[in-house]
Amino acid sequence: MKKSDKKRLGALAVELFEKEYTGAVCSLDYKPGDAFQLLIATRLSAQCTDARVNIVTPGLFERFPHPESMAKAEVREVEDYIKTCGLYKTKAADLVGIGKMLVEDFGGVVPDTIEELTKLPGVGRKTANLVVGDIYGKPAVVTDTHFIRLCNRLGFVKTTDPLKVEKEMREILPLDKSNGFCHRAVLHGRAVCTARKAYCENCCLADICEKHIAKK
Numbered sequence: 001m002k003k004s005d006k007k008r009l010g011a012l013a014v015e016l017f018e019k020e021y022t023g024a025v026c027s028l029d030y031k032p033g034d035a036f037q038l039l040i041a042t043r044l045s046a047q048c049t050d051a052r053v054n055i056v057t058p059g060l061f062e063r064f065p066h067p068e069s070m071a072k073a074e075v076r077e078v079e080d081y082i083k084t085c086g087l088y089k090t091k092a093a094d095l096v097g098i099g100k101m102l103v104e105d106f107g108g109v110v111p112d113t114i115e116e117l118t119k120l121p122g123v124g125r126k127t128a129n130l131v132v133g134d135i136y137g138k139p140a141v142v143t144d145t146h147f148i149r150l151c152n153r154l155g156f157v158k159t160t161d162p163l164k165v166e167k168e169m170r171e172i173l174p175l176d177k178s179n180g181f182c183h184r185a186v187l188h189g190r191a192v193c194t195a196r197k198a199y200c201e202n203c204c205l206a207d208i209c210e211k212h213i214a215k216k
Contacts, residue, residue: 001155001210003171009208010156010172017184020204024183026134029054035110035135036067036102039117042127043094048085056082067108070099094122112136125166133179141166141173142182146189153193155210 001009017024027050030037037057044053060081064070070078078092085091098120102108110131111117117128126142133140141147143162147169151157157168173181192199200212207213 006156006172009154010169011174012208013154013205014174014177014181016204016208017181017188018177021184021187024180024187026130026183027054027186029057031061033135035131036070037061038135039098039110039120039123039127039131040070040095042130043098043122044082044085044091046091046122047087052085056085064095064099067099067102067110070095071103073099091122097121098123110135112138125163129166129182133182139170139175140179140182141169142179143169144182144186145195146193147182147185149195150185150189150193153198153209153211154205 026038028038028041028045030041040060041053041057044056060078063081064073064078073096075092075096078095079088082088082091082095101120102110105119106116112132112135114125114128114132117123117131118125126144129140129142132138133142143166148157148160148162148165151165151169152160156172157165159165159168170178188203188205189195192203193205198211200206200209200215203209203212
């Protein structure tokens with residue numbers, strides 16, 4: 001598929017998604033506009049469901065509501081709050097490390113660039129893109145498993161490498177719409193274009209999907 005065709009279909013996919021999923025937002029619970037809470041919740045969501053994270057974070061945020069309190073936390077106490085999230089020992093160490101670095105290097109403020117966010121312990125580009133897009137309103141491409149699967153099936157990319165997918169999709173999606181598209185891709189990947197099966201008969205993108213068209 002030519003790059004110009006991908007850009008045209010990317011814009012159309014955004015439009016179709018907006019009609020199908022009118023109010024798509026991040027499925028992690030956090031105080032609106034609170035970059036610290038979203039950052040922490042997203043770190044916890046690695047290899048864990050958002051539903052489980054949403055059960056854990058209210059107590060965690062009540063005890064450690066900001067970077068300063070997390071920076072002073074004992075790792076073992078943080079572990080007690082997040083034990084059901086999986087890989088909790090590594091995550092607890094990362095959370096305390098994030099708090100300390102935010103306080104020591106960023107004046108207690110969550111940075112607004114991917115380059116600075118990825119300096120924080122355990123924070124990769126997926127997490128950084130989510131914070132940059134949802135909190136700071138900058139163009140973002142969150143390459144979670146649903147997004148990667150969907151972009152491959154549509155024919156936009158031919159790779160599962162998250163960084164390559166991010167870079168290629170930044171060239172395809174309208175950047176002012178990319179963050180919303182990523183959230184809608186998660187909803188679509190869970191309900192319609194699942195890992196086990198693509199329910200093309202229920203898909204609003206079927207007419208522009210390379211994989212579906214190839215079946216005809």
